[in-house]
Amino acid sequence: MIDKSYNPKGIEDKWYSYWLEKGYFKADSVSDRPPFSIVIPPPNVTGSLHLGHALDVTLQDIVIRWKRMCGFNTLWLPGTDHAGIATQNVVERELKKEGRDRHKLGREAFIEKVWEWKEQYGGRIIHQLKRLGASCDWDRERFTLDKGLSRAVREVFVRLYSEGLIYRGDYIINWCPRCHTALSDLEVDHEEREGSLYYIRYKFVDGEGHIVVATTRPETLLGDTAVAVNPEDDRYKDLVGKTLRLPLLGREIPVIPDEFVDTSFGTGAVKVTPAHDPNDFEIAQRHNLPFIKIMTGEGEMSDEAGPYKGLDRFECRKNILKDLESDGLLAEVKPHTIGLGHCYRCKTVVEPYLSKQWFVKTRPLADEAIKAVKEGRVRIIPQGWENSYFDWMKNIKDWCISRQIWWGHRIPVWYCGAMTNQACKDKDGIIVSLETPGECPYCGDTGLVQDEDVLDTWFSSALWPFSTLGWPDDTDDLRTFYPTSVLITGFDILFFWVARMVMMGLKFMDKEPFHHTYIHALIRDAKGQKMSKSKGNVVDPLEMTELYGTDSFRFTLAAFAAQGRDIKFSENRVEGYRHFINKIWNAARFIFVNLKKEDKIEPVAGLSGLSLSDKWILSRLSSVAAEVNRTLEEYRFNDSANIVYQFVWHELCDWYLEMIKPALFGDDAVARGAALSTLVHVFETCLGILHPFVPFVTEELWQALPVDKKAESLCVREYPTEKDGIPDREAEDKMRLVMEAVSGIRNIRGELNLSPSLELRAIIRTSNGTGDVLSENISYISKLARASSIEIGQDVDKPEDAAVSVNPAMEIFVPLKGLFDVDAEINRLNKEINKIEDNLLFIQKKLSNEDFMSKAPKAVVDESKDKQADYNDKLSALMGNIEKLRQWGKQDG
Ligand SMILES: [Zn+2]
Numbered sequence: 001m002i003d004k005s006y007n008p009k010g011i012e013d014k015w016y017s018y019w020l021e022k023g024y025f026k027a028d029s030v031s032d033r034p035p036f037s038i039v040i041p042p043p044n045v046t047g048s049l050h051l052g053h054a055l056d057v058t059l060q061d062i063v064i065r066w067k068r069m070c071g072f073n074t075l076w077l078p079g080t081d082h083a084g085i086a087t088q089n090v091v092e093r094e095l096k097k098e099g100r101d102r103h104k105l106g107r108e109a110f111i112e113k114v115w116e117w118k119e120q121y122g123g124r125i126i127h128q129l130k131r132l133g134a135s136c137d138w139d140r141e142r143f144t145l146d147k148g149l150s151r152a153v154r155e156v157f158v159r160l161y162s163e164g165l166i167y168r169g170d171y172i173i174n175w176c177p178r179c180h181t182a183l184s185d186l187e188v189d190h191e192e193r194e195g196s197l198y199y200i201r202y203k204f205v206d207g208e209g210h211i212v213v214a215t216t217r218p219e220t221l222l223g224d225t226a227v228a229v230n231p232e233d234d235r236y237k238d239l240v241g242k243t244l245r246l247p248l249l250g251r252e253i254p255v256i257p258d259e260f261v262d263t264s265f266g267t268g269a270v271k272v273t274p275a276h277d278p279n280d281f282e283i284a285q286r287h288n289l290p291f292i293k294i295m296t297g298e299g300e301m302s303d304e305a306g307p308y309k310g311l312d313r314f315e316c317r318k319n320i321l322k323d324l325e326s327d328g329l330l331a332e333v334k335p336h337t338i339g340l341g342h343c344y345r346c347k348t349v350v351e352p353y354l355s356k357q358w359f360v361k362t363r364p365l366a367d368e369a370i371k372a373v374k375e376g377r378v379r380i381i382p383q384g385w386e387n388s389y390f391d392w393m394k395n396i397k398d399w400c401i402s403r404q405i406w407w408g409h410r411i412p413v414w415y416c417g418a419m420t421n422q423a424c425k426d427k428d429g430i431i432v433s434l435e436t437p438g439e440c441p442y443c444g445d446t447g448l449v450q451d452e453d454v455l456d457t458w459f460s461s462a463l464w465p466f467s468t469l470g471w472p473d474d475t476d477d478l479r480t481f482y483p484t485s486v487l488i489t490g491f492d493i494l495f496f497w498v499a500r501m502v503m504m505g506l507k508f509m510d511k512e513p514f515h516h517t518y519i520h521a522l523i524r525d526a527k528g529q530k531m532s533k534s535k536g537n538v539v540d541p542l543e544m545t546e547l548y549g550t551d552s553f554r555f556t557l558a559a560f561a562a563q564g565r566d567i568k569f570s571e572n573r574v575e576g577y578r579h580f581i582n583k584i585w586n587a588a589r590f591i592f593v594n595l596k597k598e599d600k601i602e603p604v605a606g607l608s609g610l611s612l613s614d615k616w617i618l619s620r621l622s623s624v625a626a627e628v629n630r631t632l633e634e635y636r637f638n639d640s641a642n643i644v645y646q647f648v649w650h651e652l653c654d655w656y657l658e659m660i661k662p663a664l665f666g667d668d669a670v671a672r673g674a675a676l677s678t679l680v681h682v683f684e685t686c687l688g689i690l691h692p693f694v695p696f697v698t699e700e701l702w703q704a705l706p707v708d709k710k711a712e713s714l715c716v717r718e719y720p721t722e723k724d725g726i727p728d729r730e731a732e733d734k735m736r737l738v739m740e741a742v743s744g745i746r747n748i749r750g751e752l753n754l755s756p757s758l759e760l761r762a763i764i765r766t767s768n769g770t771g772d773v774l775s776e777n778i779s780y781i782s783k784l785a786r787a788s789s790i791e792i793g794q795d796v797d798k799p800e801d802a803a804v805s806v807n808p809a810m811e812i813f814v815p816l817k818g819l820f821d822v823d824a825e826i827n828r829l830n831k832e833i834n835k836i837e838d839n840l841l842f843i844q845k846k847l848s849n850e851d852f853m854s855k856a857p858k859a860v861v862d863e864s865k866d867k868q869a870d871y872n873d874k875l876s877a878l879m880g881n882i883e884k885l886r887q888w889g890k891q892d893g
């Protein structure tokens with residue numbers, strides 16, 4: 001016998017350990033069963049579980065448990081990402097607390113520190129995934145910096161380089177002066193801010209007049225090497241080719257024509273700072289202009305900045321403006337909205353910066369990746385994301401893959417220090433190699449220096465679907481599980497990760513990395529706001545599992561995971577689904593209480609003595625099992641969850657359990673046997689259907705069910721299909737009529753506010769054919785509707801003074817005489833109406849008061865408006881009730 005109520009704590013640990021011990025989560029490298037595989041989006045080692053992960057993991061676990069039960073050779077491969085900048089930042093902060101920093105420590109010692117940190121804290125998130133019930137094959141856990149993956153990374157780098165798809169170049173990159181590293185375009189958060197547009201006079205060297213240029217970053221004028229105008233711009237046509245004197249530094253710079261210049265911006269003449277602006281960088285390349293770097297990697301002014309050397313970039317801006325003003329060169333300052341880039345890690349304002357970086361030439365890779373989706377080899381679900389994918393892929397820029405940090409895959413490039421012969425010089429002394437080279441292959445010199453940079457974290461995660469399966473070796477795992485079946489992740493990493501996996505998978509495996517990718521929406525709070533620490537609306541998943549049990553939490557996530565819609569999450573909902581878990585528990589208790597030792601549970605197929613309700617529930621079970629499988633196949637998790645929820649709660653518990661009570665408690669052994677066998681069968685099947693969603697409670701109950709089971713654990717029970725039920729159209733049609741009759745009488749009871757225990761009399765006027773069905777099942781109806789007598793017929797008379805409920809198949813009358821005082825009820829309702837009208841008047845006065853409306857905060861006004869609408873709704877409902885009662889009462893006279 002099970003406990004009175006469900007207590008998740010001990011039960012969850014017990015079954016999770018049992019599953020691990022039995023090895024149910026382990027995949028077979030070679031198997032006759034069809035494969036089904038998922039690689040986990042590797043969470044950062046620095047991470048701790050947030051709602052986004054919880055959703056990710058729950059949906060993946062539902063799919064993998066379902067497929068496992070369907071008989072597939074399933075692999076869910078877990079692991080973590082080394083998360084370059086994020087992890088380095090965490091360890092740097094720790095060092096700072098001890099008054100140390102990484103530069104003093106040195107590279108090797110620092111990396112050792114990070115590994116120590118990883119050993120100590122990096123497992124936290126994995127532990128948290130287990131708490132959610134994740135059925136990963138933990139023996140195959142990987143880390144993006146482990147030996148095998150590092151080997152894959154080198155292999156890919158070397159191959160891409162040898163094919164000319166990786167190159168080193170000067171480039172304007174996004175630079176974070178705080179993190180001291182390049183950031184990819186995706187790693188820069190853009191924000192609109194109120195700033196200024198400064199108009200600055202550049203005088204001609206011949207002393208005749210000047211040109212005014214407009215800029216939002218006046219300090220960069222120190223690095224100007226030209227002023228550009230549009231060749232079509234009549235205002236400047238005659239000035240092209242003349243020479244200007246750069247303000248403050250006095251350098252001579254030319255006026256050049258370039259079609260890129262937007263004639264509507266500022267004055268139509270722009271300063272060109274090739275080393276500090278991506279557009280100017282391109283202009284400079286077209287016109288062969290010099291590049292002058294006026295800033296250091298720390299965001300301070302360099303030697304090239306003359307008298308401003310050593311100043312912080314924002315300090316320098318102030319000084320420059322002051323000096324321009326006193327030289328009479330600052331023509332005007334206008335307010336201007338500027339798009340400012342920030343480092344996504346530390347929020348520092350990003351600086352466009354000229355440096356030597358490594359790039360992947362993405363165009364050819366992206367073209368293949370577009371094709372794979374166009375041809376349906378990769379399906380993006382929901383399909384709406386495909387357009388964003390195509391847009392991004394079509395406009396993709398080369399991917400800057402070098403990062404100026406220490407934690408990560410060090411770039412497998414060495415530089416020859418000697419360059420003693422021409423062969424070496426031709427190669428710029430660059431050596432790219434799988435193994436650390438001992439000497440320069442071109443000139444034999446041994447003074448080699450490895451590139452200081454590491455690769456972008458996303459470089460290694462782009463290889464995740466095949467590097468984790470053993471690539472570059474040709475392994476059984478790789479042959480069995482690649483391409484993987486589905487990737488489940490959030491839209492925020494569609495470009496960072498998903499798109500790049502498609503490119504790399506196609507390039508190195510010649511096959512897409514996954515057949516499907518399901519992109520889930522964002523989880524917001526109950527009001528639809530983004531969750532953030534500053535708003536204080538962040539929900540901790542582990543707290544939810546602690547308070548309500550993991551199953552309730554998982555079921556909530558699944559039930560709200562509708563495609564393409566943000567999930568509005570609230571604790572109330574988890575609490576609500578805990579009731580569902582309890583409902584399942586109580587249904588089990590009902591079975592255990594009523595099942596006697598001597599009871600024999602028979603297979604339902606061919607069982608004699610099945611009642612209408614037995615046939616009906618078996619037929620519904622068949623449809624529900626089919627529907628759940630179908631919706632899971634389409635990743636409609638919310639639909640699957642709601643279908644099984646409705647079935648278990650309403651059809652099984654509310655209707656079926658009530659309907660079979662007479663049979664269970666009666667003397668007819670055949671009827672009792674049929675009901676009991678059906679009940680146990682339906683319940684056992686429901687536990688199977690529910691298992692992927694709520695694995696713990698279902699396993700606990702299933703193991704306790706005292707019946708023959710064909711598996712050792714629910715984990716490996718065959719997943720139910722429509723064959724587990726018995727389709728029976730006729731039974732469903734008949735039951736619908738019975739349910740309509742019962743509901744009709746119950747509705748009247750509700751409208752009249754009658755106590756549930758009060759016995760009624762009911763008269764049912766039927767249309768053709770329905771009467772027989774109802775008469776056959778009159779005992780159900782009278783029991784479920786608590787009717788002491790029921791009269792059924794095609795030509796029964798409508799009694800005087802009766803409440804009425806009508807549906808297409810029948811009219812139901814409940815005589816009120818002696819049961820109910822219509823006048824007293826109308827009086828009571830009228831009093832309620834008066835009260836509500838008073839309240840409404842008060843609110844209306846408030847809302848028409850101009851003083852209140854202008855001063856009250858919007859939230860207060862909204863609240864009043866909501867109340868007003870509420871009261872109006874109630875009012876019309878009460879009026880409707882009175883109207884009905886008056887009609888029913890009329891028959892009085
Ligand atoms: Zn930063």
Ligand SMILES: [Zn+2]
Binds near residue numbers: 417424
């Ligand atoms: Zn050399």
